[in-house]
Structures are given as C-alpha cells and as structure tokens.
Amino acid sequence: MANLQERLPENVPGDFFVDSTCIDCNTCTQLARGIFRDHGDQCSVYHQPETADEIKLAMMALVACPTGSIGATRNHNAHIGIDAFPLLVDENVYFCGFTAESSFGAWSYLITRPPSQGGNVLIDSPRFATQLVKRIEAMGGVSKMLLTHRDDIADHELFRKKFDCVRTMHAADGATRLAVEQTLDGEEEVSLDEDL
Numbered sequence: 001m002a003n004l005q006e007r008l009p010e011n012v013p014g015d016f017f018v019d020s021t022c023i024d025c026n027t028c029t030q031l032a033r034g035i036f037r038d039h040g041d042q043c044s045v046y047h048q049p050e051t052a053d054e055i056k057l058a059m060m061a062l063v064a065c066p067t068g069s070i071g072a073t074r075n076h077n078a079h080i081g082i083d084a085f086p087l088l089v090d091e092n093v094y095f096c097g098f099t100a101e102s103s104f105g106a107w108s109y110l111i112t113r114p115p116s117q118g119g120n121v122l123i124d125s126p127r128f129a130t131q132l133v134k135r136i137e138a139m140g141g142v143s144k145m146l147l148t149h150r151d152d153i154a155d156h157e158l159f160r161k162k163f164d165c166v167r168t169m170h171a172a173d174g175a176t177r178l179a180v181e182q183t184l185d186g187e188e189e190v191s192l193d194e195d196l
C-alpha cells in the first residue's frame, strides 16, 4: 500500500500519487502514459485521471506496480484494476500485470492455446497474486513456463507447484541453478512443440 506521508513532491496535486518506494520500473508510464511520467529516477503522476477510462488505467497501474507505490486518497473499486488482467495485447497473447519486485517489475505474458496444441504458456513470472492466479486457472492454467532471463523468474516455483507446468530455461541464464524441468543449450533455434 502506498503511503500518503511518503507522497513524492513531483506528483501533481489530487487523488492519485506515487510514493517514495517507487523503483522506477516504468510499468505505470507504459500502461498509463497520459497519467504517469518518469521525472528522473522515479515516476510520478503528472495528470490526475478524470474520466472513467483514465481512472481504470490508473487503477491498472496501481495493481501492476511491483512495489505498491501507487496510491489514491479517494476510494476506488480495486476490481477496476484487478479484473483488467490478464490484458489482451494481441490475438492470444495477454500481459499478466501484477509485476513482482523480485523481478524489478519485469513484464510477463500468457499465451493461450487449447490443450490439443500443448496448452497455455507463461512467459516469465508475474507475482503469484491470488486474483491473477484464479483468472489464469479459469483461462486453462499453465502447461509451460518459459523463463527468458534469470532476473525475471519472480514466483516461478509457486506457479510450478500450482499448475505442475514444465519450466524451460537456457543454461546460460541459470537453468541449472534453478533446477528447471527443461534446460536449453547452445545458440540454435529450438522447437518446444509444434507451434512454439
């Protein structure tokens, strides 16, 4: 939860604010460019949301923020932000939101596919947030998890435990240390299954 006492002075006056715990991951500026800006080595609100669409974007940023650094002085329905994730970005690719501080706010994506095509694929790990996990479960769960980088693994073990998914990672990115189920090596293109 953001702390009003720690509200950054760079925020414009009004309802939404960023506090001093911001780690400058830029998730909020990418999600809601018209509301948040990077003012240097942290982010702040430069335009207070006015319309319902703007409030929704601000609430999505609040939910997606890895450090809980975004707050509001008025009451807003948290589900406006929570229920927006996973967010469809293209065809069958969703942005998971709910970034993790341990991954420094890295973005993770869910690719949905029917079980006959190998099932859903989680690219890197979001925060293991109950609301998000329930929604991913309702969308078919996770069959595979592709970990692209050692810094973006967040709660991969909890997702593995929950969905019994096969985790794939390259040896050079720490696969051995993490003891994932499938380790890639070398620099050749690899087929994980028919269309992946």
Ligand code: SF4
Pocket: 018, 021, 022, 023, 024, 025, 026, 027, 028, 029, 042, 043, 061, 064, 065, 066, 067, 068, 069, 070, 105
């Ligand atoms: S999402 Fe949170 S941590 Fe990341 S830049 Fe915005 S306020 Fe800072």
